[in-house]
Amino acid sequence: MSRPTRFLKDNGLTLAFGTGFLLTLAGQAVSGHADFNNQLVADDLQPIGFLPYLTTSDFAVDVTENWQSEYLQFFLYVFGTVWLLQRGSPESKKLDKAGVESDRAQKVGEHAEPSSPRWAARTGWRQTVYSRSLGTVMGAIFLWSWLAQSITGAAAYNEEHLRGLQAPVSWAQYLGSADFWNRTLQNWQSELLAVASMAILSVYLRQRGSPESKPVGASHTSTGVEGG
Template sequence: MKRIRDNSLGLFFGLLFLIVLVGQAFAGHADFNQQQMAAGMEPVTLGRYLTSASFAADVSENWQSEYLQFFLYILLTVWLVQRGSPESKKPGEQGRDSDEKQKVGAYATAESPSWAHRRGFRPALLSNSLGLVMGLIFVASWLTQSVAGAAAFNEEQLRGLQAPVTWAEYLTEPDFWNRTLQNWQSELLAVASMVILSIYLRQRGSPESKPVGSPHDATGVEG
């Protein structure tokens, strides 16, 4: 029970993700078959839909926008600040911080990860690992979306007796950028809202909020 409690946040969101993904699969399958029948074609099984380009494109286009949000936020908060936001460093503290503050090299403690004690590429890799992984997942999701989206687009083209396009040609299609930008704008709006609203609004007990009695201009983790 202690292990579950200590990991309850990750477990909860992981379970919620699976529930929502299953819900999307069933709802997407029903919607896909409605479109099939409207076009005078046979409906497909759930298994066939789950391996279709349409399902892959729908899933990956949301994933890539989420990881783009995290990737940009992780990197930009190193150098950019928002006075009064608990999501920001204090003005004047921008940058990568000293080795002492980051507990790297000679300042690493017994509890620090082993690579924090090393020299060479390993501490540098550890120092940038979060941004790198988020960026790689974004790129992988974006590539998956573009490939699956091209296949789904070509299915529609063939149904309409139009010529299919290559992957490179699909990257210039309005369909691709409509799918991409409608997700990007929603994620960027959500980040901007969180950064700005957390200046003036509070959620007692949440690490994403300042203490209720903190002044509006208190920045970072100030109490």
């Protein structure tokens, strides 16, 4: 098998979803540009070109408000599943595994294997940082994208107000506005519903061949068992 073919096979999941992300982002940009210009025309204003639209706060806030909710989902899921369990779900650890688990089970420190990541074999702060790196990065991206949403959202909100000859608001005032929290909470509730649905539906339903599902013949009470 050639190296390019091996690379595509070994990274198929990331490449497929990454490509899908870029295509849908492009589609959002095209449809958002058309909708934005429709609003400008309705307000008796001059439409703008596609490239200028990509630099507008209107486009930026639509993108970042979705990113922050997705990374919130992953952040809560990564940390929540350390302690929270769901009997019968492959999304949960086994019922006797709640918590951070032992060094032996996690293969850290003196229990690290030759193939383990270098910092997993260390002790002290390096092991502590690496052992929580996934959730920390997810949380950091969430906070960054939420901050970006608040800044771009304030700009978009003020642009809309100025078109209606209304006074703009400060960033701090926008953080307390109904617009900001409506944008935020409508995304959060959908992400939390999706996680809860996946946790409970995977108890009783199956998808043959998916690691997100239990084996088809596994009992409903089997917990922390994934297909392959």
